[in-house]
Every structure is written in structure tokens, then in C-alpha cells.
Amino acid sequence: MDTIQSDSYPIFFDDSLSELITFIKQGKYSRTFVLTDENTSAQCLPVLEPLLAELDNYDLIEINAGEESKNIDFCVGVWKMLIDFGADRKALMVNLGGGVVTDLGGFVASTYKRGIDFVQVPTTLLSQVDASVGGKTGVDMDGIKNIIGTFTQPKAVFMSAAFLKTLPERQILSGLAEMLKHGLICDADYWKELKNSDLSLPSVELIYRSVEIKNAVVIEDPQEKSIRKALNFGHTIGHAVETNSILNDERPLTHGEAIAIGMICEAWLSHKKAGLPKEHLHEISTVLNGLYPKYPVPDTCHNVLYELMQKDKKNTEKQINCTLLTKIGCFSIDNICTEDELCASLRYYAAL
Amino acid sequence: MDTIQSDSYPIFFDDSLSELITFIKQGKYSRTFVLTDENTSAQCLPVLEPLLAELDNYDLIEINAGEESKNIDFCVGVWKMLIDFGADRKALMVNLGGGVVTDLGGFVASTYKRGIDFVQVPTTLLSQVDASVGGKTGVDMDGIKNIIGTFTQPKAVFMSAAFLKTLPERQILSGLAEMLKHGLICDADYWKELKNSDLSLPSVELIYRSVEIKNAVVIEDPQEKSIRKALNFGHTIGHAVETNSILNDERPLTHGEAIAIGMICEAWLSHKKAGLPKEHLHEISTVLNGLYPKYPVPDTCHNVLYELMQKDKKNTEKQINCTLLTKIGCFSIDNICTEDELCASLRYYAAL
Numbered sequence: 001m002d003t004i005q006s007d008s009y010p011i012f013f014d015d016s017l018s019e020l021i022t023f024i025k026q027g028k029y030s031r032t033f034v035l036t037d038e039n040t041s042a043q044c045l046p047v048l049e050p051l052l053a054e055l056d057n058y059d060l061i062e063i064n065a066g067e068e069s070k071n072i073d074f075c076v077g078v079w080k081m082l083i084d085f086g087a088d089r090k091a092l093m094v095n096l097g098g099g100v101v102t103d104l105g106g107f108v109a110s111t112y113k114r115g116i117d118f119v120q121v122p123t124t125l126l127s128q129v130d131a132s133v134g135g136k137t138g139v140d141m142d143g144i145k146n147i148i149g150t151f152t153q154p155k156a157v158f159m160s161a162a163f164l165k166t167l168p169e170r171q172i173l174s175g176l177a178e179m180l181k182h183g184l185i186c187d188a189d190y191w192k193e194l195k196n197s198d199l200s201l202p203s204v205e206l207i208y209r210s211v212e213i214k215n216a217v218v219i220e221d222p223q224e225k226s227i228r229k230a231l232n233f234g235h236t237i238g239h240a241v242e243t244n245s246i247l248n249d250e251r252p253l254t255h256g257e258a259i260a261i262g263m264i265c266e267a268w269l270s271h272k273k274a275g276l277p278k279e280h281l282h283e284i285s286t287v288l289n290g291l292y293p294k295y296p297v298p299d300t301c302h303n304v305l306y307e308l309m310q311k312d313k314k315n316t317e318k319q320i321n322c323t324l325l326t327k328i329g330c331f332s333i334d335n336i337c338t339e340d341e342l343c344a345s346l347r348y349y350a351a352l
Numbered sequence: 353m354d355t356i357q358s359d360s361y362p363i364f365f366d367d368s369l370s371e372l373i374t375f376i377k378q379g380k381y382s383r384t385f386v387l388t389d390e391n392t393s394a395q396c397l398p399v400l401e402p403l404l405a406e407l408d409n410y411d412l413i414e415i416n417a418g419e420e421s422k423n424i425d426f427c428v429g430v431w432k433m434l435i436d437f438g439a440d441r442k443a444l445m446v447n448l449g450g451g452v453v454t455d456l457g458g459f460v461a462s463t464y465k466r467g468i469d470f471v472q473v474p475t476t477l478l479s480q481v482d483a484s485v486g487g488k489t490g491v492d493m494d495g496i497k498n499i500i501g502t503f504t505q506p507k508a509v510f511m512s513a514a515f516l517k518t519l520p521e522r523q524i525l526s527g528l529a530e531m532l533k534h535g536l537i538c539d540a541d542y543w544k545e546l547k548n549s550d551l552s553l554p555s556v557e558l559i560y561r562s563v564e565i566k567n568a569v570v571i572e573d574p575q576e577k578s579i580r581k582a583l584n585f586g587h588t589i590g591h592a593v594e595t596n597s598i599l600n601d602e603r604p605l606t607h608g609e610a611i612a613i614g615m616i617c618e619a620w621l622s623h624k625k626a627g628l629p630k631e632h633l634h635e636i637s638t639v640l641n642g643l644y645p646k647y648p649v650p651d652t653c654h655n656v657l658y659e660l661m662q663k664d665k666k667n668t669e670k671q672i673n674c675t676l677l678t679k680i681g682c683f684s685i686d687n688i689c690t691e692d693e694l695c696a697s698l699r700y701y702a703a704l
């Protein structure tokens with residue numbers, strides 16, 4: 001399987017973990033820091049450690065697992081560890097984990113001494129097909145996702161299916177939502193292929209295609225001025241549902257579960273406003289509703305969800321902009337949706 | 353006086369405050385935030401307010417004055433204010449203040465929603481001739497200056513001599529040290545001119561020349577890989593003296609006072625290691641020692657100062673790299689200095 005070339009950096013698939021060690025050795029870094037969370041320390045570090053042993057030295061930094069750790073306090077913790085270890089400008093940070101570790105680690109590295117090198121080793125399906133490609137780094141604040149961050153490219157990304165073996169099924173499904181999204185916005189054949197596959201552990205070939213799609217989009221529009229907005233399909237409503245769930249539920253939705261809800265709602269908006277044929281809407285709702293557990297979004301929470309959408313960083317001047325589909329495989333950006341339309345789409349989902 | 357063009361943005365001198373208002377109006381920003389500290393709220397905002405009144409709306413955010421405010425906690429405070437105000441990606445931040453406000457404001461803006469536009473309105477001599485040009489943003493942590501930050505260019509810089517009228521003499525002298533440095537590293541004639549001027553309130557022409565020099569250097573080397581290191585003259589030792597003073601003195605040294613000490617020490621190192629003629633060394637020590645108050649650097653603090661230099665971000669792998677002078681007006685980068693040499697230079701200063 002070929003290495004995918006992104007803007008300024010390679011994304012390795014074949015033999016990627018030995019490529020990682022080669023990369024570190026050739027980079028002549030003064031020091032290597034491996035950032036993990038509790039779970040990736042336990043599950044993923046053992047996969048990497050025999051290879052890391054080839055290095056002269058490396059240091060481990062661990063954060064707590066979960067979205068609640070993706071905040072500025074944990075950044076301060078990691079920055080201070082780097083200071084204590086005496087990390088200089090030629091240090092390297094290896095982010096070994098899901099999107100929380102790759103986003104936070106990328107932000108910390110991009111701001112430590114005004115930027116040190118970092119590489120991403122995504123260990124969840126979601127971070128492989130989405131978070132580790134595109135150069136967005138960041139953390140949450142005041143319940144707003146990714147509100148503080150930078151656009152900074154890693155020096156390389158290393159994809160390994162080995163990590164997915166220990167990943168809980170719910171996390172597989174979470175990443176799958178983004179893969180389905182890639183099909184819906186850009187590639188009807190890929191959508192069809194996914195729909196007909198065994199999705200309990202997606203094949204490397206399917207992952208590869210998702211990375212190709214995401215990469216092609218972000219290369220064309222690194223700063224999210226235009227077509228990169230395609231990737232927001234399902235995310236205007238999905239992000240609000242996710243944030244609300246994190247704030248209120250004992251066992252919050254995963255990102256993918258929330259985005260699946262968002263995609264159903266936004267498919268309905270697509271049908272109403274952007275010409276998505278009725279059969280396509282039905283196909284999308286049926287597939288997504290079949291894969292993901294049903295989640296209550298009663299009318300009483302529409303208010304809160306709408307406020308969260310307004311606070312969302314994608315919306316300028318309080319207007320809610322959605323990316324919609326014109327048909328399966330084709331998107332349309334910057335569709336202004338009213339509060340009434342958004343609430344109606346939530347009702348469509350609730351009534352399925 | 354011409355507008356100086358930096359890499360991607362203009363630096364206005366003539367009529368700069370009305371240029372600022374024109375810039376804001378033409379930028380079609382969703383909202384304008386003016387960041388100040390207590391002193392610039394009191395002394396500088398009144399200068400700007402009659403002009404700001406032309407805008408539809410703007411909001412004020414104030415931080416405490418002084419280097420102690422240049423930390424991540426104040427960033428969090430400003431980020432949260434932006435969130436509370438509902439600032440979107442098309443908001444503008446106007447940093448009205450000295451280097452603390454322009455550095456911290458630049459960092460906050462460059463990371464809020466992965467970067468919103470900001471402009472610098474430097475109100476101290478130091479920030480006019482140094483901090484506001486070059487795209488370095490940042491804050492301090494654990495007593496280490498500027499350890500967290502980004503390289504991000506402002507959209508424009510607006511220089512106005514009007515602000516300097518309320519600036520305490522000690523702050524004028526602080527900025528003057530950087531102007532003298534510009535002469536020493538790049539322009540012997542400018543050094544001579546400065547030396548023979550009334551320096552209690554440097555003329556706009558002299559400020560203009562300093563900005564020209566700094567700008568030329570940073571344009572050639574935006575990421576500080578090579579010749580930008582010229583600007584570090586006096587700063588290896590100066591920064592350590594400054595940090596130590598901040599940690600220990602009731603009334604700490606200003607940046608310029610510390611850098612003046614650093615320049616004397618590094619001029620001595622230049623004489624020992626880089627061929628700076630003896631008469632040049634004497635001229636430099638005499639001028640700087642005459643302008644700045646004497647500060648004690650006893651042998652007992654050499655240890656601490658050396659440790660601070662090692663922690664300094666410019667030094668990779670613990671070696672201390674200094675920028676030195678080969679003669680007045682010419683520099684040489686990457687001179688490795690030993691602990692003994694550095695301590696000897698501090699003794700030279702102490703014995704003056």
C-alpha cells in the first residue's frame with residue numbers, strides 16, 4: 001500500500017512503525033517525547049516499545065484518557081513536563097493515541113518554544129481516518145470543542161492497523177461515521193462498498209481510501225476557506241449534540257455517534273434545501289439508524305442545541321451555515337439554515 | 353515618512369491612528385476587541401477613543417500591567433472573554449500596549465479558533481522598535497520567558513509617537529537599548545548618530561531607522577534559522593539577568609536595562625572571541641554604562657545565571673550560543689561560549 005503524500009509530509013501505511021523509528025533516527029532529534037493517555041500506555045505502548053528500544057533515549061508523558069482531558073490545564077501539565085525535561089527546539093513529540101492525544105499533543109508541540117516537530121501515531125479508527133490528517137490541533141474550553149488551537153502540520157503520520165485490535169467496538173463505530181461521511185460527500189462507490197462490508201473491523205484498504213479522500217480535500221484547502229467545509233457535513237448539528245451530551249449524560253455519546261445523528265438531520269436538510277433525492281435520504285437514514293443506537297433529542301433540548309450551534313466556530317455573525325448533499329457523493333457548502341429548519345431536522349431524526 | 357512593508361503586512365508611521373480606523377472599517381470585521389493593560393487603558397486609550405468612536409462597535413479587554421501578567425492564566429482570561437462576547441473567526445483584535453500586551457494579545461489571537469486577525473499598536477518605545485515587528489508572539493511559564501508561543505504575523509502595525517509622551521523615562525531607556533543594538537549589529541553610522549543624540553525622547557526618524565533594520569532582518573529569516581540570530585546580541589546573558597531579576601528583585605530590571613548589561617558582557621566576549629577591536633569594546637561599555645544604572649552581578653549568582661542560559665530556548669543540547677560582534681556594525685552568529693567565558697564576561701561588567 002503506497003505512502004500517501006500530504007501537503008508537506010508523508011502518511012505511512014506499510015510497515016509504518018519501523019518507518020517511525022527510521023524517521024526518528026534520521027531526524028537527529030535532541031530528545032524524543034512519547035505522549036500517551038492511560039489507555040494507549042496500556043494497550044498501544046507495548047506494541048511500540050520493542051521498536052522504541054532501538055533509540056538511544058525517549059521519555060514518556062501521559063495524560064488522562066477522554067475528552068475531559070482535552071483542555072488547557074493538561075496542556076500546561078505537558079508544557080511543564082517539557083520544561084522540566086529541558087526539551088529544546090530540536091526535540092520531537094510522538095503523539096500515540098486517539099484524537100484527544102493527537103489534537104492536544106499537536107497543540108502543545110506547535111506552541112512549545114514557538115513550535116517543535118511532532119508526528120502523529122493515531123491509535124483509534126477515528127484518529128486514523130480523520131484527526132491525524134489535516135493539521136488541525138487544539139483543545140476545548142468552556143464546553144466549546146477545539147476553540148483554542150493552531151493549524152500546524154505534523155512532520156509525518158504513521159498508520160498501523162495493529163492498534164485497532166484492542167479498540168472497543170463502540171470506538172470502531174465512532175470512526176466509521178467519518179468514513180461513511182467521506183463516501184457521502186465525495187465518493188458514491190465508496191459509500192456503497194462500505195455499506196456492504198463487514199464493518200466490525202474495517203479493512204486497511206477501506207481506511208486507506210478514507211485517508212485519501214480527507215487528504216485530497218485538506219490539501220486543496222488547508223485553511224478551511226472553501227471546499228474543506230465539505231468535511232463539516234453532519235457536524236453542525238452533530239457537534240452541538242455531542243457537546244450537549246458531554247455536558248449532561250453520564251455516558252456521553254462518542255464523536256461518531258453524534259455525527260451519525262448530525263448526518264441524518266443534515267441529510268433531511270439536504271433533501272429540503274439542496275435537492276438530495278428522497279431515495280438517497282432514505283438510504284442514508286436507514287444505514288445510519290441501523291448502525292448506531294437511537295439517542296433521544298426531545299423538543300425540550302432544541303433551544304440548547306441551537307445556542308451551541310451559534311457558538312460553534314464555523315459560524316460567522318451568528319448565522320448557521322451547513323454543508324449539505326445534492327446527491328450521495330456530492331456536497332454543497334454554505335447553506336444558511338434557520339432555527340426552524342434545524343429543529344425540524346431534529347424532529348425528523350427523532351421520529352425515525 | 354513612508355510606510356514600511358514587512359513580509360505580508362504594512363507598518364504605518366504617518367497618520368497611523370487614522371490609518372488604523374480605515375483598516376478596521378475596510379476589513380469588514382464582525383467585531384473589534386481592543387486589548388489594553390491598566391496603564392494603556394488610562395494613558396493610551398484616551399488618545400485612540402475619539403477615533404474609535406467612528407466605529408459601529410468595539411469592546412475592551414484589559415489585563416493587569418507588567419511582565420507578571422504575561423502568562424497562560426491571563427491568556428485563559430482573554431480567551432474566555434472572547435468566548436463570552438461570542439467572538440467568531442472574523443473578529444479582530446487590536447493590541448494597544450507595550451510588549452506584554454502585543455506578545456500576549458498576538459498569542460491569544462493566533463490560537464483563538466485557530467487564528468483570528470490581529471493588529472499591533474505598540475505604545476512603548478521597546479514595543480515599537482522591537483516587539484511589534486517580526487511575528488513572534490508568546491507568554492512566559494515557570495519563569496522562562498516566551499516559552500509558549502507562535503510565529504504569527506499581525507495584519508498591520510500602527511506606530512504613533514503620540515503614546516511615548518506619557519511613557520516613564522525608564523521605559524524610554526528600555527527601548528533605547530534595542531535601538532542601540534540595531535546600530536551595533538548592522539549600522540555603525542546609526543550607532544554614531546544615536547550616541548550623539550538627545551536620547552530622552554528619541555525622534556521618529558530614529559525610531560523609523562530601527563524598525564527598518566529589525567524588519568529587514570526578520571524578513572530575510574522569519575523562522576530564526578540564521579541571520580535573525582543577529583538580534584540576539586546581548587540577549588543570551590541579558591535574558592538570564594532579566595529573568596533572575598524578575599524572580600528576586602523587588603523592583604526588577606526592565607528588559608532594556610538587562611539587555612544593556614548583556615551587550616556589555618557580550619561585547620567583551622566579542623573582543624575575546626570574535627575580533628571586536630579593543631577601542632570598540634571600550635566605546636560600547638562607556639556609552640552603555642553611562643546611560644544605564646549599575647546593577648550588581650556578584651560571583652555568587654553566576655551559577656543561577658548559567659542555569660538560566662541553559663534553559664533558554666535558543667540553546668540546543670545545552671550548549672550556549674552567542675551572537676557576537678566582529679566590529680561595531682557587524683555581527684557573527686553561533687559562537688559557542690563556555691561557562692568560564694560567560695562568567696568572565698560578567699566579571700568584566702561588574703568591574704567597570
Ligand SMILES: NC(=O)c1ccc[n+]([C@@H]2O[C@H](COP(=O)([O-])OP(=O)(O)OC[C@H]3O[C@@H](n4cnc5c(N)ncnc54)[C@H](O)[C@@H]3O)[C@@H](O)[C@H]2O)c1
Binds near residue numbers: 043044065070098166
Ligand atoms: N484534528 C482533527 O481534524 C480532528 C478530527 C476529528 C476528531 N478530532 C478530535 O478527536 C477526538 C476524538 O478522537 P477519538 O475518538 O480517537 O478519542 P480518544 O482519543 O478519546 O480515544 C477514544 C478512547 O479510546 C482509547 N484508545 C485509544 N486508542 C486505543 C487502542 N488502540 N486500544 C484501546 N483503547 C484505545 C482512548 O484512551 C479513549 O479512551 C475529539 O476530541 C475530536 O475533537 C479531531
Ligand SMILES: NC(=O)c1ccc[n+]([C@@H]2O[C@H](COP(=O)([O-])OP(=O)(O)OC[C@H]3O[C@@H](n4cnc5c(N)ncnc54)[C@H](O)[C@@H]3O)[C@@H](O)[C@H]2O)c1
Binds near residue numbers: 417449451453519520
Ligand atoms: N515579540 C517580540 O519580538 C519581542 C521583542 C522584544 C520584547 N518583547 C517582549 O516585550 C515585553 C517588554 O515590552 P515593554 O517594555 O513594552 O513592556 P510592557 O508592555 O510591560 O510595558 C512597560 C510598562 O509601560 C506601561 N505603558 C505602556 N505604554 C505606555 C504609555 N504609552 N504610557 C505610559 N505607560 C505605558 C505598561 O503598562 C507597563 O507598565 C517583554 O515581555 C518582552 O519579552 C517581545
Ligand SMILES: [Zn+2]
Binds near residue numbers: 130178255259
Ligand atoms: Zn468529525
Ligand SMILES: [Zn+2]
Binds near residue numbers: 587607611
Ligand atoms: Zn530584546
